[in-house]
Amino acid sequence: MKIESATGTKSQVYHDAANIRQAVFVKEQGISAKLEFDGLDDQVTHYVGYVEHQPVVTARIRHLGQTVHIQRVATLNAFRHHGYAIGLLQRVIAEMPPKSHLELNAQATAIGLYERLGFEQTGEPFEEVGIKHVKMVKNL
Numbered sequence: 001m002k003i004e005s006a007t008g009t010k011s012q013v014y015h016d017a018a019n020i021r022q023a024v025f026v027k028e029q030g031i032s033a034k035l036e037f038d039g040l041d042d043q044v045t046h047y048v049g050y051v052e053h054q055p056v057v058t059a060r061i062r063h064l065g066q067t068v069h070i071q072r073v074a075t076l077n078a079f080r081h082h083g084y085a086i087g088l089l090q091r092v093i094a095e096m097p098p099k100s101h102l103e104l105n106a107q108a109t110a111i112g113l114y115e116r117l118g119f120e121q122t123g124e125p126f127e128e129v130g131i132k133h134v135k136m137v138k139n140l
Helices: 012-028 084-094 108-116
Strands: 002-007 045-051 054-064 067-075 101-107 120-128 131-139
Touching: 002 012, 002 084, 012 045, 012 054, 012 067, 045 084, 054 084, 067 084, 084 108, 101 108, 108 120, 108 131
Parallel strands: 067 101
Antiparallel strands: 002 045, 045 054, 054 067, 101 131, 120 131
């Protein structure tokens, strides 16, 4: 898998990330496009994993000081369970500054994925966009 990243919304990487998010979050999971595309995309770094030149997995990274928020992790349905999300997130984690504090809100169905990467659940489950989530953290 080839992984590319770009900041802002004026790149092919962003266009590919947006298409994956539209397919997974809006069409498949029924999340409102207004909630999914929250106006922050121009301020974050987008990552996309490509398999044979096809975009299949994405995530976006938002830096807030020493805290790094990992958001919008999505894999196209036909490419799930092949390790693409783990591979993409390993790359993201490897690029973070030392002593970063990583945070994410994991959908309940994805908790195991993040635990394999060393994230730990904190706090109680909560609902976001109609889906059960948990906050997870990892310190580098």
